Amino acid sequence: MTNTLKVLWDVFDPVTIFLLITLISTAILVYGNARWRAVAARFVCYTVAISFLVVGLPLGNLLLFPLEQRFPKDEQPLPPSPAGILVLGGGIDAEISHIRQAMELNASGDRVLAMLHLGQLYPNVPIIYSGGPGDWRAQGRGDADALTYAPSITNKIAQRLLIEQRSRNTHENAVEARRLIPADLSAINAPWILVTSAWHMPRAVGAFRSEGWVVHPYPVDFRSGRRFKTGFLRWLRNLDDLKLAIKEWAGLVIYHRLGWSDSAFPSPEIKDGR
Template sequence: MFYFLSKTLSVLINTAFMHGLLLAILFCLLTIKRTRRFAIRGLVFVTGFSLLITVIPVGTILSRALETRFDKPVLTEQEFAGAITLAGSLDPSSYLKRGEVHVGASADRLFTMLRFASLYPDKPVLFTGGDGNLTERGFSEAVVLENWLDESGLKTSNMYFEEKSRNTHENATKSLEMVYRDWPELAKKPWVLITSAQHMPRAVGVFRQAGWNVIPYPVDRFTSDDIHLASLNVSDGIKSLGRALREWVGLTAYYWTGRTDAWFPGPQNPGAEN
């Protein structure tokens, strides 16, 4: 039930989708004489809201709070058992429609995983993630990535893939089951957690709650240290707000349902036990 509700809610807080849907509905109402006045007021409101979140970069401000929650650690000063990378980099549509492996905005997750696998050949590097779609469509990001890496000659012997999880909670629980099965002696030791900086607070809270001892390693920062006002990029403002809302709503929902250890998880002492 939680999975179904979370996917449904993610559609409702998709600002780009809802913005387009509202404009389409208001345009249709504009062609009907009885609802024309309401449609005009609605268009004025939607236009004003779009300009407001563009001039005042609400999405960027909310995203920056997420992305700066954790600093990137210096791993030469810490001991860790292995690394775990969360899915979300590959575009399912490109693969399902054309059989092509297309890397999206979170490409740095994969680059970092490849780098870890090369730098630490004696440590397991785990990639976790199947398909986050609400309905089954015969896609698993872990399976596609493993096959692509193998065919490209980039797969190393210390890479492992968990292919069933559909969201962050299942990333944590199913991967932990895999670790207890294959490397039980490493289950309680610190693992480096690799995901996008904006997603890191929720991921850390979920993994801690599931029983992991993680060292957050944020990548893929979208925001800069300087926040500029009066941008006229309306599309970017809408998308930025959508990305931020997805994480803040996700943090709240996961906390209310007991899937994170805190509403806004923060840093702990390196190597601290849960």
């Protein structure tokens, strides 16, 4: 199921769809008859117009904003005595790290930095880093393995660091990480601090709650802002944001339908009836 979902996303990726429509329409314009050429010409015009709107307007920013605001960090003080720290993989460029034999952070590297920061704040709790090969085309190790390339950093938390290397998605993060919980903590109801990107936090919280975890969200790696910027010079960033937002919103729906999340759009838990 995991690989099937990832393949479907690659096929129905917005960029892939636009490219396929453009290529097919262009082929019809060149080789088709007059009737089909007229239809293809319209498709090309529509595709180009939509493409300019998609990359020229901050649609991705608008869609990412509610995801990142779902669990505001400044409104959720850290628990005084957490059971541990959970860090979801995705902050390390696994392919480059394994080629260069050195840990290389990517755009979501705040996850790793937050792990080190929280490790200092809570020097006596276990830290689980969960992240196997996330790409279905990847062969071998994921980004969790790349932590071994930075001993000068990880040595500070090495005695408490538990690495989970099998998970391929957020649902499997929740399932596989549970196998690593020390026996003396399995019955403790204290929350685990969950670290992941802000735009990914709603889906992550839903997946972990569905597997029985008590988590305290600690979002990092924010992508959106209150000032929605426009301008065609931001084409690539706008397109990247839109792809990310569509994937997350679709993931929320799919996870809920598959029973992998306790809610279609998880929210902060309400305590004491408030």
